[in-house]
Amino acid sequence: MNPINHVAIIMDGNGRWGLKQKKSRNAGHKAGLKSVERIIKKSIEYNIKFLTLFAFSTENWKRPKKEIDYLFNLLESFLISRIDEFDKQDIKFKVIGKKNFSKKLNLLLNSAEKKTSKNSKIQINLALNYGSKFELVNAFKKIIKNNINIDEKNIEKFLYTKNIPNPDILIRTGNTKRLSNFLLWQIAYSEIFFEKKLWPDFNETDYSKIINKFKKVKRNYGNI
Ligand code: IPE
Ligand code: IPE
Ligand code: MG
Numbered sequence: 555m556n557p558i559n560h561v562a563i564i565m566d567g568n569g570r571w572g573l574k575q576k577k578s579r580n581a582g583h584k585a586g587l588k589s590v591e592r593i594i595k596k597s598i599e600y601n602i603k604f605l606t607l608f609a610f611s612t613e614n615w616k617r618p619k620k621e622i623d624y625l626f627n628l629l630e631s632f633l634i635s636r637i638d639e640f641d642k643q644d645i646k647f648k649v650i651g652k653k654n655f656s657k658k659l660n661l662l663l664n665s666a667e668k669k670t671s672k673n674s675k676i677q678i679n680l681a682l683n684y685g686s687k688f689e690l691v692n693a694f695k696k697i698i699k700n701n702i703n704i705d706e707k708n709i710e711k712f713l714y715t716k717n718i719p720n721p722d723i724l725i726r727t728g729n730t731k732r733l734s735n736f737l738l739w740q741i742a743y744s745e746i747f748f749e750k751k752l753w754p755d756f757n758e759t760d761y762s763k764i765i766n767k768f769k770k771v772k773r774n775y776g777n778i
Contacts, residue, residue, distance in 0.1 A: 555769045560604035561597060562721035562744070564736055565589070567728030567752030569621075574752075580624045585754035587632060596758045597676060598643070600765060604677045604718055606650070608736050612685030629682075630659055637666045644675035650714035651684030679718065686738040689713055715740055723768050725761075727753045745771050 565586060572582025590607065597605045610625060640647060647670045649663050663682075693712035694704070702708050710716060720740045726733075727749045733741070747764045749756060 556722065556771060556773060558600065558602050558722050558765065558768065559719045560606065560721045561602055561723045561725065562606040562608070562737055562741070563593065564608045564724070564726040564728075564734060565753040566726055566730060566734075568754060570728070571752040571754040579621060582752075582754055583621075583625055583628055587628070589753050589756050592758055593756070593761055594645070594676070594678065596761050598645075602676060604679065604721075606679040606681060606718075606721065606737070608681040608684065608734075610651070610682050610684070611735055612651075612683060612688050613735060615683075626655060626659060630662060633662050633666055637669065640666075640678075641670050641673065644673045646670045646673040646675075646677040648677060648679050649682050650679045651682040652688070654683065677718070679715070681736070684714070685735045686733075687735055690739060709739070713739065720744065723747065723764065725749055725764060727751055727756045743773070743775055745773070 568582035568586040569579035570582065571585060572579045575581065575585075593607075594605065609629070615622065637647070647666045649667065653660050653663055655663070690709075690713075693709050696712045697704055697708055715737070720742070721737065721744045724737070724741050724744045724746045726747070729748075729750045729752070731748045745768050747767070749760060749764070751760060
């Protein structure tokens with residue numbers, strides 16, 4: 555049985571879910587938070603040590619301002635209302651991505667990271683303004699600036715995911731089979747599961763099914 559250290563999820567399909575319910579795309583984003591809560595809880599039950607959630611990509615800035623504003627307001631109020639509880643549950647919170655948001659949100663994110671930095675039950679990496687290509691370009695720039703040897707170990711030292719093991723499992727909900735610039739380096743040997751359900755419909759049973767499938771996979775890493 556394969557051990558699971560790290561699950562990464564591309565939480566896709568919120569907008570379509572909202573429209574399917576004859577509501578707005580934003581209603582889908584709101585409903586998506588319930589799935590986030592469910593999957594965090596279940597990950598703790600499974601004793602998974604790292605959960606990385608893709609919440610906003612470097613390309614998502616192309617969306618209408620109204621939707622972007624809604625998403626960041628939602629995140630703000632989610633953090634304000636949940637961070638103490640996460641802290642009590644021994645959850646460590648970390649942002650991966652460039653924190654160039656409003657002053658208020660930047661402060662909030664930094665303080666959530668600081669407050670939970672010693673926690674160890676599970677680490678939640680929230681990928682926000684995250685793009686894999688941006689992350690890699692920056693890593694190379696820093697390596698060159700510091701006149702360091704370009705090798706795998708050194709590249710990894712300059713990624714947001716420094717000190718985080720590579721994902722064992724990558725899940726993308728929302729019935730789309732693409733990576734959308736997510737963790738391209740880190741998922742070199744991850745097992746990938748494309749899930750038809752939209753993110754707000756994704757539940758504990760769906761998650762367990764994926765985990766059970768993963769446990770039985772033969773991971774070769776090039777060997778036989
Ligand atoms: C994913 O859901 C969440 C974010 C990108 C913020 P979408 O908003 O992409 O939902 P669909 O794919 O349009 O349905
Ligand atoms: C990927 O979903 C990003 C997040 C889930 C945050 P998108 O909906 O942005 O991906 P594309 O644009 O369909 O590839
Ligand atoms: Mg989408």
